[in-house]
Amino acid sequence: MTAVLEVEALSCGYGPVPVLRDVTFTVPAGTVTAVLGANGAGKTTLLRTLSGLLRPSGGRIRFAGEDLRGVRVEHLVRRGLAHVPEGRGVVTELTVAENLRLGGLWRRDRVDARRAQDEVYELFPPLAHRRDHAGHQLSGGERQMLAIGRALIARPRLLLLDEPSLGLAPKVTAQIMALLRRLRDERGLTVLLVEQNVRTALWVADQGIVMALGRVVTAAPAARLRDDDQLRHAYLGF
Amino acid sequence: MQRFWFLTFDGLAAGAVYAAFALALVLIWRAARVVNFAQGAMAVATAYVGYAVASATGSYWLGLAAAVLSGLALGALVERVLMRFAGAGGPLNQVIVALGLVLVIQAVLGMIFGNGYRPAPAPFDTDALTIGGVAALSPYDIWVLGAALTVVALLAVLFTRTPVGLRMRAAAFAPEVSRLLGVSVGRMLTLGWALAAGVGALAGMLVVPTGLGLHSHAMDLVFVVAFTAAVVGGLDSPVGAVVGGLLVGLILSYVTGYLGPDTTPLAVLVLLLAVLLARPGGLFSAARARHV
Numbered sequence: 001m002t003a004v005l006e007v008e009a010l011s012c013g014y015g016p017v018p019v020l021r022d023v024t025f026t027v028p029a030g031t032v033t034a035v036l037g038a039n040g041a042g043k044t045t046l047l048r049t050l051s052g053l054l055r056p057s058g059g060r061i062r063f064a065g066e067d068l069r070g071v072r073v074e075h076l077v078r079r080g081l082a083h084v085p086e087g088r089g090v091v092t093e094l095t096v097a098e099n100l101r102l103g104g105l106w107r108r109d110r111v112d113a114r115r116a117q118d119e120v121y122e123l124f125p126p127l128a129h130r131r132d133h134a135g136h137q138l139s140g141g142e143r144q145m146l147a148i149g150r151a152l153i154a155r156p157r158l159l160l161l162d163e164p165s166l167g168l169a170p171k172v173t174a175q176i177m178a179l180l181r182r183l184r185d186e187r188g189l190t191v192l193l194v195e196q197n198v199r200t201a202l203w204v205a206d207q208g209i210v211m212a213l214g215r216v217v218t219a220a221p222a223a224r225l226r227d228d229d230q231l232r233h234a235y236l237g238f
Numbered sequence: 239m240q241r242f243w244f245l246t247f248d249g250l251a252a253g254a255v256y257a258a259f260a261l262a263l264v265l266i267w268r269a270a271r272v273v274n275f276a277q278g279a280m281a282v283a284t285a286y287v288g289y290a291v292a293s294a295t296g297s298y299w300l301g302l303a304a305a306v307l308s309g310l311a312l313g314a315l316v317e318r319v320l321m322r323f324a325g326a327g328g329p330l331n332q333v334i335v336a337l338g339l340v341l342v343i344q345a346v347l348g349m350i351f352g353n354g355y356r357p358a359p360a361p362f363d364t365d366a367l368t369i370g371g372v373a374a375l376s377p378y379d380i381w382v383l384g385a386a387l388t389v390v391a392l393l394a395v396l397f398t399r400t401p402v403g404l405r406m407r408a409a410a411f412a413p414e415v416s417r418l419l420g421v422s423v424g425r426m427l428t429l430g431w432a433l434a435a436g437v438g439a440l441a442g443m444l445v446v447p448t449g450l451g452l453h454s455h456a457m458d459l460v461f462v463v464a465f466t467a468a469v470v471g472g473l474d475s476p477v478g479a480v481v482g483g484l485l486v487g488l489i490l491s492y493v494t495g496y497l498g499p500d501t502t503p504l505a506v507l508v509l510l511l512a513v514l515l516a517r518p519g520g521l522f523s524a525a526r527a528r529h530v
Contacts, residue, residue, distance in 0.1 A: 051418060077420040091412045094404075102408050105401050106420030150419070 004029045004158045004190045005050070010059035012049045019045045021214045023059070027158065030188040032180060034205035034222065036198055041211040043194040044086055047160045050192075051083040052076055064157055078106060080157035086194075087166050089147030092135035096127055096146055099135060103150035113153065120149035123179070141172035148176070152183075159191045165200055173197065177204040202226050243372050245495040246488065251379035253487020254386035255445045259464035260471065260479035261390060262438040267473045269410045269430030270321065272332040276339040278461030280316070280435055281442030282454055283343050284309040286351055288443050289358055289452055298361040305439045313435025317428045347454040360447035382444045389437055390480050397476075406430055459503060463490065466510040472520025481522065 005027040012020040019042045027033045035043045048054045050061060052073040061068040063081060071079070091099055100120055104113030121128035124145040130138065138146065144164050151159055161180075165173040181204055183189040195201035202208060205222040210231065218231060225231060259277070266274045274280075287308040292301025316339065324335040362377040375383070397403035408416040409426035417423050441464075442457060450456045467486040471478025486509065493505040513520065 053414065053417075073417040074420050074422050077418065083418045085415065085418065089415060091408050091415055093411045094408060098404060098408075101401075102404055102416070102421070103419055105405060154420075 002029050003027060004064060005192065006060075006062040007050070008060040008062070010046075010049065010056055010061065012045060012054050012056045018057070019214050020049060020056075023211075023214070023216050025209050025216055025219050027190060027192055028206075029157075029190050030184060031206040032184055032191040032193055032204055034201035034208045035192065035194045035211060036201060036208050036225075037211035037217075039196075040213075042214040043211055044162055045214075046211070047083060047085075047162050047192070047194055051081060051160060053083075077154050077156075080154065081160070082151035082154045082156035082158070083160040084147045084151050084162060084164070086162035089150070090135040090138070090143045095132050095134055096138070097131045099146055099150055100153060103153040107154075116153040116155065120152060123152070124149055140167050141169070141175070144168060144172075144176060148179075152189075157190060159189060161191060161193045163194055163196060165195060165197045173200055180204055198232075240372050241495065243374065244366070245491045247366075247374045247379065248495075249488035249491025250484060251375060251382050251487070252445075252448070252491060253467075253484035254383045255441050255448075255460070255483075256464045256467045256487050257480040257483025258386040258389055258437055258441040258444070259460060260468035260483045261393065261476055262434040262441065263465060263468045264471070264473060264476055264479040265393075265430055265434035265437065267468070268476075269406065269427055269434075270317075270325070270332070272321070272325075272329050272336070273465070273473070274336055274431075274434065275333060275461075276316070276336040276343065277434070277438050277464075278457035279340040279343040279454075280309070280312055281438040281460075282452075282457045283347060284312060284435075284439035285358070285442040285446050285452060285456070286347060288439070289356065289446075298359070302361075302440075302443050305443045306436050309439025309442075310432045310436040313438075314428050314432040316435070317431035321431070322424075322427075344454040351454075353454065356452040358446045358450070358452040364447070378447065382448075385440065385444060389440060390476075393433075393437070393476065402429070459506070462503075462510075463506050466506055466513070469510060469520055470513050472522040475520065475522035478520055478522030482520070 003026040007026070008024050010020055010023040011018060023046060035046060037043055045054065049056050052068065052071060063079065066079070068076070091102065094102065100117045104116060107113040126142055127145055127149065130142065135143065135146070148161070148164070164176055168176070177200055180189075180191055180193070184191065193201060193205060202222045202225055207219065207221050208225040209216055210218040210225070218225070220228075259281070262277055263274060266272060284305045288301040288305025291304035292298050295301070320335050320339065321332050324331045360378045362381050364376045364378045366376045366379075367374055397407060405416070405421045406426045406429060408419070409421050409423040410430070413423045445460055446452055446456055450460075463486060464483065467482035468479050469482070470486060471480070471482030489509060490502055490505060494502050
C-alpha cells in the first residue's frame with residue numbers, strides 16, 4: 001500500500017521548549033490512523049505541524065510524495081490536505097451554507113464544488129434542515145458534522161481530525177466514528193485521527209500511534225494495541 | 239416647527255457622512271480588531287489628492303474618483319507597510335502607529351499644500367430647497383445622502399453575496415480556520431484596509447465642502463463624531479455604524495441648532511461618554527452566543 005503521508009524525524013517546539021521529538025511514522029492510503037496518548041503528549045502539536053500552522057524545527061514531511069517544507073498553510077488544502085482543528089472548526093458567525101461554501105471557494109471546478117456541498121447535506125441530513133442557521137446555533141454534534149463535511153468538500157487525500165469526540169455525547173461520537181469508517185470503506189478516505197477517547201479511536205482505526213512526551217512510543221495495528229494489556233496500562237490509561 | 243424639520247434634514251445629511259465614515263472604522267475593526275485613529279488624516283490626504291486632480295482637470299468627478307482610488311491605495315499601503323509589522327507587537331502598537339501616522343500625514347500635507355484653508359467647491363448647489371415653505375435638503379445634501387447610502391448598500395452586497403465577501407468575513411472571524419480552508423488571510427486584511435480607506439476617502443470628499451474647507455485638520459472633529467457613531471452602533475456592526483451615524487448626525491444637528499454651534503464638540507463627548515457608560519457594547523452588539 002502506498003503511503004499518503006511520511007513523517008521523518010519531525011521535531012517542533014514552542015520557543016525553546018521542544019514538544020515533538022524525532023517523530024517518525026507513515027500513514028498508508030485508505031486507512032484510519034489513530035494518534036493516541038495522554039494530555040500534553042504532543043498530539044495536537046503534531047497535527048498543527050503537519051498542516052503548516054507550526055513551523056517544524058527539524059525533520060521532513062512528505063505528503064503524496066512531495067516535501068511540504070515551505071508550503072503555505074492556505075495552499076495545503078489545494079494539495080489535498082484537510083485539517084479539522086480541535087473544537088473550533090466551524091466559523092460560528094457564518095451560516096451552515098456559508099461554512100460549506102467557504103470550504104469550496106478555492107476550487108476552480110465550481111460545478112463539482114457545488115455537488116460536493118450537496119453531498120455533505122446527503123451525508124448529514126440534520127445539516128440540510130439548518131442551512132441558514134448560524135454556526136453558534138448548532139449543537140456540538142452538528143458542528144462536528146459541519147466541520148467534517150466542510151473538510152470533505154476539498155475531496156482530501158488526507159483528513160486530519162483533532163478530537164472529534166470532544167464534548168459530544170457517546171451516541172453522537174459513535175455516529176461520527178461510524179461515518180469515518182464508512183468513508184474509508186466507500187471512498188478510500190485516509191484519516192489521521194487524534195483522540196483522547198482511546199476505545200473509540202481503536203474501534204475505528206486500522207493502526208495506532210502511541211505518543212508520550214513528544215515521542216512515538218509504539219506504532220502498531222489497532223487490534224494489537226487493543227489486546228496489549230501492558231501498553232494499555234502504561235500509556236493509554238485503561 | 240419649520241426649524242425642527244430643517245434641522246432634521248440637515249442632521250440626516252450630515253449623519254450619512256458620519257455613517258460612511260463610521261462604517262470605514264467598523265470595517266477595519268472587524269477585520270483587524272484595531273480602531274484606525276489615522277482614518278481622519280488619511281481621508282484628508284485623499285481629499286487633497288481629489289481636489290488637486292479636480293482643479294487640474296476641471297472635473298469634480300475625476301477628482302472624486304482620484305480621491306477614492308488613492309484611498310484604496312493608501313489603505314493597502316498602510317496595512318502592508320505599517321500595520322502588519324506593528325501588529326506583531328499587539329493591537330496597542332497598531333493604535334500608537336496610527337496616532338503617529340496622523341502626525342506624519344498632517345505634517346506632510348502642511349509641507350506640500352501649506353496650512354491655510356483651501357476652497358473646496360461642491361459639485362451641486364448647497365442652498366436648501368424649500369418644499370411647501372419648509373427649508374429642506376439642498377441638492378448637495380441629496381447627493382451626499384445618495385452616495386453614502388449607495389456605498390453602504392454596495393458593501394452589504396459585497397459582504398453577503400460575493401465569494402470575496404465571504405472570505406473577508408471568515409478571515410476576520412476565524413483566521414486560522416480560514417487559512418486551513420485555503421483563504422489568504424493576509425490578503426483579505428489588506429483588502430479590508432483598502433476598502434475602509436476607500437470608503438473613508440469618499441466620506442472625506444463628501445464632508446469637506448460642507449463648510450469645513452480643505453485643511454490638514456479638517457477631519458479631526460468628523461473623526462471623533464464618526465468614532466462616536468461607530469461606538470453607538472457597536473464597533474462590530476455595519477448596520478450599527480449606519481444607524482449610529484444617522485442618529486449622531488440628528489442629535490448633533492438639534493444640539494447645534496437649538497443650543498448653538500459652540501456646544502457641538504461638547505455634545506459629541508457627552509454622547510460618547512453616555513453610550514460607553516450605559517451600553518458599552520453599543521446599541522447593535524447583541525451578545526453573541528459563542529460556545530467553544
